[in-house]
Structure formats: C-alpha cells, structure tokens
Amino acid sequence: MQSLVTQSTISKLTVLILTLSLSLQQLRTLSLSSCRAFCGTIAINYPFGLDDGCGAPQYRHMLNCTTDLFFITPSGGYKVQSIDYDKQTMTVYDPAMSTCSILQPHHDFHMTDIQSVIIPPSADTVFALLNCSIDSPVLNHYKNLCFNFSDHSCNELYGACNAFRIFHLVTNSSPPPCCFTSYDTVKFMSMNILDCTHYTSVIDTDNLKGIGPLDWVYGIKLSYSVPDTGCERCKQSGGSCGFDTETEVMQCLCSSFSNATRECAAGIVADGGKQNLWSYFHTVLLVVGALAYMGLYLMDPFSISFVF
Ligand SMILES: *[C@@H]1O[C@H](CO)[C@@H](O)[C@H](O)[C@H]1NC(C)=O
Ligand SMILES: *[C@@H]1O[C@H](CO)[C@@H](O)[C@H](O)[C@H]1NC(C)=O
Ligand SMILES: *[C@@H]1O[C@H](CO)[C@@H](O)[C@H](O)[C@H]1NC(C)=O
Numbered sequence: 001m002q003s004l005v006t007q008s009t010i011s012k013l014t015v016l017i018l019t020l021s022l023s024l025q026q027l028r029t030l031s032l033s034s035c036r037a038f039c040g041t042i043a044i045n046y047p048f049g050l051d052d053g054c055g056a057p058q059y060r061h062m063l064n065c066t067t068d069l070f071f072i073t074p075s076g077g078y079k080v081q082s083i084d085y086d087k088q089t090m091t092v093y094d095p096a097m098s099t100c101s102i103l104q105p106h107h108d109f110h111m112t113d114i115q116s117v118i119i120p121p122s123a124d125t126v127f128a129l130l131n132c133s134i135d136s137p138v139l140n141h142y143k144n145l146c147f148n149f150s151d152h153s154c155n156e157l158y159g160a161c162n163a164f165r166i167f168h169l170v171t172n173s174s175p176p177p178c179c180f181t182s183y184d185t186v187k188f189m190s191m192n193i194l195d196c197t198h199y200t201s202v203i204d205t206d207n208l209k210g211i212g213p214l215d216w217v218y219g220i221k222l223s224y225s226v227p228d229t230g231c232e233r234c235k236q237s238g239g240s241c242g243f244d245t246e247t248e249v250m251q252c253l254c255s256s257f258s259n260a261t262r263e264c265a266a267g268i269v270a271d272g273g274k275q276n277l278w279s280y281f282h283t284v285l286l287v288v289g290a291l292a293y294m295g296l297y298l299m300d301p302f303s304i305s306f307v308f
C-alpha cells in the first residue's frame with residue numbers, strides 16, 4: 001500500500017516538473033521580439049527594418065546586415081555610416097566611388113523609383129561630374145544644371161586631389177570640363193549620357209567655405225521620409241511597427257505571439273490575436289497552477305495524492 005502511493009507520487013512529480021519546464025520555455029520564447037534592433041552599433045528603428053515584415057513596407061529589402069549594414073540599390077550595396085533619426089538622414093558610402101584620394105573605374109549611381117521618392121540624396125549632397133567631354137549635355141544645353149557651392153568651383157578638384165590630377169596631365173593644356181550638380185541630374189541622365197568618365201559626391205556642402213577638397217567628406221547623405229501610417233499609436237502601446245509580408249498591410253508587432261493591426265491593446269480583437277492571447281494566458285495559468293500544486297504538495301503530499 002505504502003509503496004503504491006510513493007510510486008504514483010513520483011510519476012506525478014515527473015509530470016509536474018516536465019510541465020513546469022515546458023511552460024517556462026514557452027514563456028521565454030514568447031517575450032522575444034522577432035525584429036532585430038541593431039546592426040553592429042547602428043540602431044535600426046522605424047521606418048527601417050532588417051527582418052522581413054519589420055519597419056515600413058515601403059522600405060522593404062532596402063537594408064542588409066551581413067558584417068556591416070548596407071543600403072541596397074540597383075547599382076549596388078552602399079555601406080551605411082550612420083542614421084540620424086532626428087534629422088531623418090542616412091549617410092552612405094560607396095566603396096567603389098572615386099574620392100579625392102583614390103581613382104576608381106567608372107561607376108553609376110542608380111536608385112529604384114521608390115527610393116528616389118522616399119529616400120533621395122539630400123540638398124546638401126553635391127555630385128561632381130569629372131573628366132567630361134566637351135559634348136556633354138551639362139556643358140551645352142543643360143549648362144544651368146552646374147553650379148559652384150560655398151565659393152568652390154569644380155576645377156579645384158583637379159588641382160587639389162591626387163586622384164584627379166591624372167585628368168589634367170593627359171590633356172596637358174586646360175583641365176577637362178567638370179560640373180558640380182545635384183542628384184536630379186544624375187537621376188535623369190546616366191554617366192554615359194552625361195559623357196563624363198567619373199563622379200564623386202560630397203556631403204554637408206553648406207559648411208565647406210574655406211575648406212579644401214582634401215578635407216571634404218565624400219559620400220551620399222540620404223534624406224528619408226517616414227510614412228504616415230499611425231506608427232506612433234503602435235509605439236506608444238509598446239509595440240513596434242511592421243507589416244504583413246503577403247499583403248504589406250501595416251501591423252503593430254506587440255511580441256512574437258501577438259500581432260495587432262493598430263496598437264497592442266487591440267490584440268484581442270485582431271484576427272489570430274485572440275487565439276494567441278489565449279495561449280499566452282493558458283501558459284500563465286499552467287505555470288501558476290504548477291507552482292500552487294508544488295506548494296501544496298510540499299505541505300501535505302498525502303492530500304494531493306488523494307485528490308489525484
Ligand atoms: C506577426 O507578424 C510577423 C511579421 O509579419 C510574422 O513573422 C509573425 O509570424 C506574426 N505572428 C503571428 C502570431 O501572427
Ligand atoms: C548584402 O549586401 C552586400 C553588399 O552589396 C553583399 O555583398 C552581400 O552579399 C549582401 N548579403 C545578403 C545576405 O544579401
Ligand atoms: C578622360 O576622358 C577621356 C575621354 O573624354 C578618356 O579618353 C580618358 O581615358 C579619361 N581619363 C581617365 C583617366 O579615365
């Protein structure tokens with residue numbers, strides 16, 4: 001009789017421990033968010049996302065985080081240097097671009113139509129078209145697309161930069177034409193149409209008065225807009241904004257167990273949210289129940305055995 005009770009108590013204890021550990025495991029995975037918040041040291045916030053379904057659908061597939069963070073365009077991956085969420089800018093650098101210190105082969109800069117609307121280069125990013133032929137449209141019909149900034153003329157680059165001196169040497173008379181212009185020129189005319197062999201780009205051009213080309217910052221500053229889809233409401237309710245990967249409809253990601261449409265408190269009424277919320281409560285109940293059972297068991301093992 002005594003041995004029979006002991007045996008059933010042990011098997012119940014085994015079941016109890018199994019249940020408890022399973023529940024705890026479930027709880028732990030439930031509290032993990034599925035959207036990565038960082039790539040290296042760069043914070044990834046709305047509207048950007050690294051994992052599919054995170055961030056704004058308009059920015060889908062624009063970033064990849066391998067060893068570094070890259071901004072993906074049809075002309076290649078550009079290394080992201082920084083993202084300024086207050087000023088809504090992202091500074092990128094094209095490792096294949098020529099700069100004052102290095103001359104690299106001809107390369108175009110292309111963005112998708114969506115990219116050129118929602119995240120175009122900023123007004124203080126200037127493109128320098130170098131070694132242009134005298135037939136280039138920017139020297140003829142589209143002359144007015146060229147300008148000087150902060151008292152700098154494009155010809156300065158040929159004299160000040162080691163990388164660009166070669167253009168001057170081969171023509172041994174006057175340096176070949178060049179042009180400082182804005183992104184729109186590069187957007188509508190490829191380098192072939194522009195008839196210039198190289199380009200470089202300079203950022204923060206409003207603050208370069210009296211500073212020589214050797215000390216300019218080369219790269220592209222992109223100025224992004226945040227879609228107005230009610231993300232603030234979602235954030236305030238503790239969620240992060242994402243979207244349904246099939247329909248691209250915005251979703252408030254509350255945690256990996258519950259997606260609501262607008263804000264996290266609304267999870268109970270969202271499709272699927274009801275079931276997920278219930279499974280969460282179920283888990284909590286299991287854990288609480290198991291703890292209570294254990295407490296009772298320790299106090300009076302016989303009464304529990306009797307109940308079972
Ligand atoms: C919530 O949405 C994310 C992103 O679309 C998806 O990966 C996840 O499976 C969804 N979770 C639930 C419980 O529907
Ligand atoms: C991410 O982008 C870089 C640069 O374009 C590329 O080399 C790499 O293969 C990409 N990785 C993935 C997983 O797409
Ligand atoms: C400069 O442009 C000319 C054609 O206009 C080209 O023949 C020459 O190779 C270019 N220079 C360099 C260094 O690429």
Ligand SMILES: *[C@@H]1O[C@H](CO)[C@@H](O)[C@H](O)[C@H]1NC(C)=O
Binds near residue numbers: 153
């Ligand atoms: C830029 O400055 C240079 C040198 O001062 C001048 O020759 C040129 O006409 C200027 N270009 C424009 C577009 O103002």
